[in-house]
Structure formats: structure tokens, C-alpha cells
Amino acid sequence: MTILDIIENKKNRKELSQEEINFFVQNYTSGIIPDYQISSLLMAIVLNGMTLKEATFLTQSMMHTGKIIDLSEIKGIKVDKHSTGGVGDKVSLVLGPIVASIGAVFAKMSGRGLGHTGGTIDKLESIPGFGCYVNEMQFKKLLKKSNIAIIGQTDDLVPADKKLYALRDVTGTVNSMPLIASSIMSKKLATGSDAILLDVKCGSGAFMKNEKDATELAKWMISIGKKLKKDVRAEITNMDQPLGRMIGNKNEILEAMESLKGNGEPRFMELIYSSSSEILMQAKIVKNKKEAIKLIDDAIKSQKAYKKFIEMINNQGGDSKIICQPQWWNPKxxxxxxxxxxxxxxxxxxxxxxxxxxxxxxxxxxxxxxxxxxxxxxxxxxxxxxxxxxxxxxxxxxxxxxxxxxxxxxxxxxxxxxxxxxxxxxxxxxx
Structure with missing residues (x-):
């Protein structure tokens, strides 16, 4: 088997085998196959597509080029949420403490922002002392202690995807549903969660500009999840308008805190209630949305969810006292x-x-x-x-x-x- 054989097969619209996909992913990641040959293969994939079987093999292959976190020793269903990127998107900062305070294990790895989209990790790192980068043992310890940890993605997580995405970005091969879906799912599945809720955004502020494309991407990711025996669900959400009233870092932390106190902007809280309900059903804590909404109401009104947020900040080394001071956010x-x-x-x-x-x-x-x-x-x-x-x-x-x-x-x-x-x-x- 050679990379040229694989390029020829995809050029001729043949379905690539698991062995062929493993061959090009592993050898490209290790530096044996050069960029120009993988560029040719990626373009053939963009033009001729991939089957669900191929996309699933690609997801698995990329996952196994790096560390896969094993959370099986932690009791209960581990849940995660992924957003495809938005403006003013502080959903995880509100949803996570809500579902964790109700009993779900919220195990989240997040990324940084680039361009017009903000990153959850950037927002959390605006808190003095907050540590986003911990090892697997510390991650598990945090989850066992408090049901919640939001940490940064480490370099040893799916290195194949980092290398392939960087190449796609400069060769005009980003826009492919199976490549996008396998990229997202490889990272999500490598973090060890049992259930994943996808927030697939569409509109002016999203990667997917219309509902049709967002729905197609969601279906690809759900199908890959099913093939790999994971409970993956999706919400298609409107990103023509920002989420909430704040866009930034410190100010979004403050808005998240106000939302957990019951003072959230109504449209933003509609999404919080919907997503939190879905995650509580995935975690098998509730049977339906009505039960979930009652528990969410209680978590917010009783301040349980807000206290869980403060607990998470303290657990990860953050100064929860300073962020409650009026002078903390003080732009000149x-x-x-x-x-x-x-x-x-x-x-x-x-x-x-x-x-x-x-x-x-x-x-x-x-x-x-x-x-x-x-x-x-x-x-x-x-x-x-x-x-x-x-x-x-x-x-x-x-x-x-x-x-x-x-x-x-x-x-x-x-x-x-x-x-x-x-x-x-x-x-x-x-x-």
C-alpha cells in the first residue's frame, strides 16, 4: 500500500478501507508522508466526498494518534457540550454549573478563540489564578469532587487533527462535511465523555451560514457518534445575533454569574434551559423536559448552580473573591x-x-x-x-x-x- 494508491482510489470515487485511512493518518502525523500528497488526497475527498463508514474510520484513526482519556472510573454518565463557535457564547459557563449542581458529571475540554468567535478558555483565564491545563489524574479528581471541570485541550489530544486542519486551512479543503464532522468528533470522543450535546450554530456569526448546512453537519456528527456507540444529540441554533448582552472575556464571566443568579437575558436563558434539559436527559437524571425545567429552576433559585460555579473557580485555582468585586472589570x-x-x-x-x-x-x-x-x-x-x-x-x-x-x-x-x-x-x- 502507498499513499499514491490511496489518492488514486479516492480520485476514482472508491471507498477507502480502515487500513488505508489508518495508513495515511498515521504516516502523515509522524511526518513520513509529505504535505503535497495529503493535500492531493484532501482535495479528492472534498470533490468526491466520503461515506459514513469512511468518516467514522477517519474519526477513530485521528483519535488514536494521541492520548484518549478514560473516565470509566467515575460513576455516572459523563456529559459534554460542544459549540461550533459563536459571539457572546458563554453557554458552558452557565450550563455546566447548572447540570453539575443537579448531579450530572460535566467533563469539558474547551479551546481558545480565534477571529470573531470567543473561546471559553480565554474567558476563564481572565480570572486571576484560574488553571485551565491539568493532567488526566487531576481532571478526574476535579470531576469526582464536584461533578464539573472545564479545562483546556492539551497538545497530545488528537495531534493528527491539528496537523490536518492546518493543511486544510491553507489548501482550500476546509469545506467538507465529513472532514469537519470527523475533526470535531475526534476531539470530543477522545475526552472520554459518554454523551455529547452539539450546539451547531448557523447564521452570520457562524461557520455554517444556513440551517440546511448546519443540519447536515449535525446529522454527520450524530451518525458518527452512533457508529461509535455514543449518545450524541444536536441543537441547531441561530447565530445571527450575539448571545446575551456581553461580548468579551471578563464581562462575559460577569454575565455568566448574573445568569446563574437568575438575572440572565431571556433569549440567552431560553438556550440555557433547552440545552441543560437535553443534557439532564442524556445523563438519565430526568425522563423528560418538564422534569428537567423544574430542577433547573430550583438550581438557579436556590443558588445551587451559582455556588457550583464558584466551587469550580476555587477548585481550579481561581480567585472567586476578586471577581465579585465591582472594580474587577474596569476598562479605561x-x-x-x-x-x-x-x-x-x-x-x-x-x-x-x-x-x-x-x-x-x-x-x-x-x-x-x-x-x-x-x-x-x-x-x-x-x-x-x-x-x-x-x-x-x-x-x-x-x-x-x-x-x-x-x-x-x-x-x-x-x-x-x-x-x-x-x-x-x-x-x-x-x-
Missing amino acids: YKLIIKANKEGYLRLTNSVVLGTVAMKLGAGRQTKEDIIDNEAGIELVKVSNEYVKKNDPIMILYSSKEIDLSLSKEVWKSIEISKNLKNDPIILNNLK
């Missing part, structure tokens, strides 16, 4: 954006706001960029709220002087009209 500069007329506000393009937040310093254009944890955006008003002329509708924050041209940029995402428009956040649920 701010720029208020005011309404230019009266009417109902509608935010139409979350990628614009995510990009502005990145330019303010809240995100990275390259992996080497240093984040300004004070930077971000506060949405004083969200979609369907009524504004009068000169009412503040959003505030831009930064540690550095703010480029006034950003005020013009945010208007590309703002409409004010006489009519309300319903934009549902949850578009579909798939199992």
Missing part, C-alpha cells in the same frame, strides 16, 4: 453608541460585533495575539427592545484608546424599525 476607555432614531432594535449580523470586539482587544487575529481582558462590548439593548433617539444601545470597552471608526462599523449590524421581528434562537433538535 469606553465609547457609547446611541440610537439615531426611535423604534425597535434589531441586531442583524453578529460577525460584525464579534470582529469589532476582536479589534478592541477581546479576541485574536492570530494565535500569537495577546488578549485584553477588559475589552469587549456591552449590549445595552438587544433585539426587539424599543429605543428612543439618543438612547444608548451599546458600549465599546478597551484598555487602549478606541478607534472612532469602530462606531461606524457596528452600525453594519444594527437596524431600527417600526416593526418587531421574531428571530427564534433554537431552530431544530436532532437525535
